[in-house]
Amino acid sequence: MRLDVVTIFPEYLEPLNVSLVGKARARGQLDVRIHHLREWTHDRHHTVDDTPYGGGPGMVMKPDPWGEALDEVIGSGEGEPVIVVPTPSGRPFTQQLAQELSERPWLVFTPARYEGIDRRVIEEYAERHDVREISIGDYVLAGGEAPVLVMVEAVARLLPGVLGNADSHRDDSFASGAMASLLEGPVYTKPPLWRDRGIPEVLLSGHHGRVERWRRDRALERTSAHRPDLIRELGAGTLDRHDRAT
Numbered sequence: 001m002r003l004d005v006v007t008i009f010p011e012y013l014e015p016l017n018v019s020l021v022g023k024a025r026a027r028g029q030l031d032v033r034i035h036h037l038r039e040w041t042h043d044r045h046h047t048v049d050d051t052p053y054g055g056g057p058g059m060v061m062k063p064d065p066w067g068e069a070l071d072e073v074i075g076s077g078e079g080e081p082v083i084v085v086p087t088p089s090g091r092p093f094t095q096q097l098a099q100e101l102s103e104r105p106w107l108v109f110t111p112a113r114y115e116g117i118d119r120r121v122i123e124e125y126a127e128r129h130d131v132r133e134i135s136i137g138d139y140v141l142a143g144g145e146a147p148v149l150v151m152v153e154a155v156a157r158l159l160p161g162v163l164g165n166a167d168s169h170r171d172d173s174f175a176s177g178a179m180a181s182l183l184e185g186p187v188y189t190k191p192p193l194w195r196d197r198g199i200p201e202v203l204l205s206g207h208h209g210r211v212e213r214w215r216r217d218r219a220l221e222r223t224s225a226h227r228p229d230l231i232r233e234l235g236a237g238t239l240d241r242h243d244r245a246t
């Protein structure tokens with residue numbers, strides 16, 4: 001998969017050299033290219049922002065540098081990228097959206113600072129390309145760079161061969177499957193006794209069916225406590241007889 005990021009803070013994207021994403025790059029599974037937006041400015045001060053028409057606080061990112069940058073980046077590859085525009089006014093980023101993006105060969109991210117990018121840029125590229133305005137949650141950040149890190153990590157770990165064990169995202173909170181839309185419950189490892197605290201007996205029983213039942217009950221408890229909205233959304237027929245008694 002190819003990923004391009006156009007930003008005025010290239011150093012903000014340095015975590016993409018580390019850990020899961022860094023290793024995927026080193027193995028050639030990800031081709032990540034970071035671009036400095038100011039390289040597509042032509043004035044002495046490399047201006048990327050200006051005051052908003054209609055007044056109001058803050059600054060707006062000028063359309064010209066974005067247009068030149070996107071034309072060059074998009075023109076440098078084969079095929080159709082998805083253009084991902086991080087913005088608090090976008091659609092929510094979900095595991096399903098991460099999965100969808102992970103199935104595309106090329107993503108171009110346009111993280112903005114200030115009050116956002118001149119609207120005409122989004123309209124212009126949406127006429128010819130697949131443009132997605134995406135928010136990572138209901139809070140406001142100073143710019144889209146941290147959301148790009150979040151989205152790239154969520155997408156990269158879904159690529160074939162990037163995680164060591166293909167099963168390891170099967171039971172993830174929000175993955176599909178038997179534990180669909182439940183939060184994951186608690187996990188334990190050695191030693192069996194730590195500061196007088198043991199581990200639940202059932203996990204030592206070797207009884208796979210009872211372990212699965214226990215995991216599902218803990219997932220239901222946690223989901224009820226932290227995300228009652230997810231319990232309400234579970235479709236009729238999702239809860240079995242034992243679930244309803246829990």
Ligand code: 6GU
Pocket residue numbers: 085086087088134135136137138139140141142143144147
């Ligand atoms: Cl994508 N950008 C900014 N600036 N703030 C956010 C966001 C994105 N998602 C949630 N808050």
